[in-house]
Amino acid sequence: MNEKIRMAHGSGGDQTSALIRGLFMKYFRNEWNAAMNDAAVLPLSGQIAFTTDSFVVDPIIFPGGDIGRLAVCGTVNDLLTSGSLPRYLSASFILEEGLPMDVLESICVSMQATAKEAGIEIVTGDTKVVSGRGGLFINTAGIGEIDGEPFDFGQVQVGDAILLNGTLGDHHACILSQRMEIENDICSDVAPLVSMMKALKAGNVRIRGMRDITRGGLATVLSEISEQTHGALQIREKTLPVKDSVASFCKVLGLEPLYMGNEGKAVFIVDGADAEKAKKIMQSCTYGENAEIIGECVPGKHPVLITSVGGKRRLVPLQGEGLPRIC
Amino acid sequence: MNEKIRMAHGSGGDQTSALIRGLFMKYFRNEWNAAMNDAAVLPLSGQIAFTTDSFVVDPIIFPGGDIGRLAVCGTVNDLLTSGSLPRYLSASFILEEGLPMDVLESICVSMQATAKEAGIEIVTGDTKVVSGRGGLFINTAGIGEIDGEPFDFGQVQVGDAILLNGTLGDHHACILSQRMEIENDICSDVAPLVSMMKALKAGNVRIRGMRDITRGGLATVLSEISEQTHGALQIREKTLPVKDSVASFCKVLGLEPLYMGNEGKAVFIVDGADAEKAKKIMQSCTYGENAEIIGECVPGKHPVLITSVGGKRRLVPLQGEGLPRIC
Secondary structure (H helix, E strand, O other): OOOEOOHHHHOOOHHHHHHHHHHHHHHHOOOOOOOOOOOEEEEEOEEEEEEEEEEOOOOOEEOOEEHHHHHHHHHHHHHHOOOOEEEEEEEEEEEEOOOEHHHHHHHHHHHHHHHHHHOOEEEEEEEEEEOOOOOEEEEEEEEEEOOOOOOOHHHOOOOOEEEEOOOOOHHHHHHHHHHHOOOOOOOOOOOOOHHHHHHHHHOOOOEEEEEEOOOOHHHHHHHHHHOOOOOEEEEEHHHOOOOHHHHHHHHHHOOOHHHOOOOOOEEEEEOHHHHHHHHHHHHOOOOOOOOEEEEEEEOOOOOEEEOOOOOEEEOOOOOOOOOOOOO | OOOEOOHHHHOOOHHHHHHHHHHHHHHHOOOOOOOOOOOEEEEEOEEEEEEEEEEOOOOOEEOOEEHHHHHHHHHHHHHHOOOOEEEEEEEEEEEEOOOEHHHHHHHHHHHHHHHHHHOOEEEEEEEEEEOOOOOEEEEEEEEEEOOOOOOOHHHOOOOOEEEEOOOOOHHHHHHHHHHOOOOOOOOOOOOOOHHHHHHHHHOOOOEEEEEEOOOOHHHHHHHHHHOOOOOEEEEEHHHOOOOHHHHHHHHHHOOOHHHOOOOOOEEEEEOHHHHHHHHHHHHOOOOOOOOEEEEEEEOOOOOEEEOOOOOEEEOOOOOOOOOOOOO
16 A cells, blocks of 8 residues: 555545545544544533544634644544533644744643633643744643433434635634735634633533534535435525625635535534524624524535525535645 | 743743643633642532643654554643543544644554553544644543542541552653654653552552653652642652663663653552552552652652752752643
8 A cells, every 4th residue: 555645635625525434444443433523422421522633734723713722622622523512622733943932832822712712721731842943833622511311423414514714714814814925904813712602501502513613614514414404405505605805806816605614613503493593692692793594404415506596406525635734 | 021932831840830820720710720729620510620731743654653542641640639530522623734644643542542442432523724844733621430439638647548550751762762853762651540549549548649641751740749738748769760762861861760751651659558559559550560659758848859979969850941842
């Protein structure tokens, strides 16, 4: 077997999926990870959720955030996907020799503030140093507490509504702008969605499931969810919020917001009868002002986009390479 | 602040300690991590232990093991230090472009086998790809279940015995030999110590505390433990087991086994009355055949080495740089 790891293996799209299914799941499959959800639900006295993510974003500081805020939000949002409330976080640093100490300090400050905002406590950590070019990688693992039943996309049924908490593509467009040294006012959307989740639960919204939209974008996420749902997830292009600045950026570069990564956006699938209530609650939350009902679950099997001109297009996962080092 | 990260910050010695105390603890301190133990003990329904470690060893495959076995054992052994039984593991990969797939597969095979041996389940994971030279980093975070009281070095008292489960310096000497392309038969000692811990508990040995001996070596570990114990930890140089091949290697290079990293060795502090029983149990276990009682807790404050010629020397933590990328 002479195949080598390529950048596409980290894209979050089909090649990543092939790597996980073909290799990691070949060896690691068990009853806890077989569903390949973002967080494992573990029977340990009560039920806890446990998840991990490594962050390699380049540049490490960008408009709207930095690798530290990203590392906290990414894992916190992954914990939310299980229906758990984030409680405990680990933080493990791989530091490249030459990383300025004040940069590292600013990242710690950012992590502390973000953890506080998200209501999670950083309880354990590790530090390694390697040679390199003065950057760093951060791994965070998280534990969440499950009160009630974990979310289950297997419960999604025809008539359920699909909601999105805001504009697509911000983080992706921000990182790419930085990488290309394009000057604009695009900021990353990196944010923890804990208070929004709490508000939805407090409002008795019947949430079937939630997924944060990172590498691979909304299209990839919906494709993955569709493997678990009964019925087809159908969204309408004209309801998808995209900021003007991001839309212009995408037009120039030929990018498709449906496949762009975000770090503070999620799809929520809720009981159809609760859709309007959920939208109002989300719009009242920080990070939810542009929330929209973007579609619904209809009879069928595959996820579908109703285009702006009324056509129907099957949604497929991201193919090939995504933007490397986006998170 | 223009200080930069240097290799010494990752040595596990004084500079690492300074970084953790001066920076990470400045921002992250809370009641769960204030003791700066290897694993956090968390009240979550019952009590669980939660720990994390990133692994950057170079070379990634070495005599006696590989980065995958290391990543499982390191976190498993850290969980044991809290008195917990390892239950769940996360595995997060940062892969460098160009890593041969068969190498990655062999590492997965190794992780699976080691997890099985240690009785822990890999329940969640993540994959990123970065440019580089075809290597990889692995982060593992672990959750352990605490049955009874967690270990507490604050319970150590005068008269307690200090035991070591085998020879010092094997992993360090192995990695350094590989790095220097020196041909010898030195193998890493990388191993999970779960069955040994279970045997000691089953034998009703009153264990006060346990610490695995990795970066910084036995001297650094005893110095760190001493900050929590009542009384001074005193060990005898002539009781410290070192393999002939490792001793020769150290002599040639002027290395001191007390400061060398291991990956399957730990100090156990037990009630003095249980010392002989503990030694016999350890010697009957895989990875414990060379176990020895190496010292005891005596009146005093600082850890002490009684040298082979009968002198006394205060043990201090590793100063400056250790061997980079040893784990």
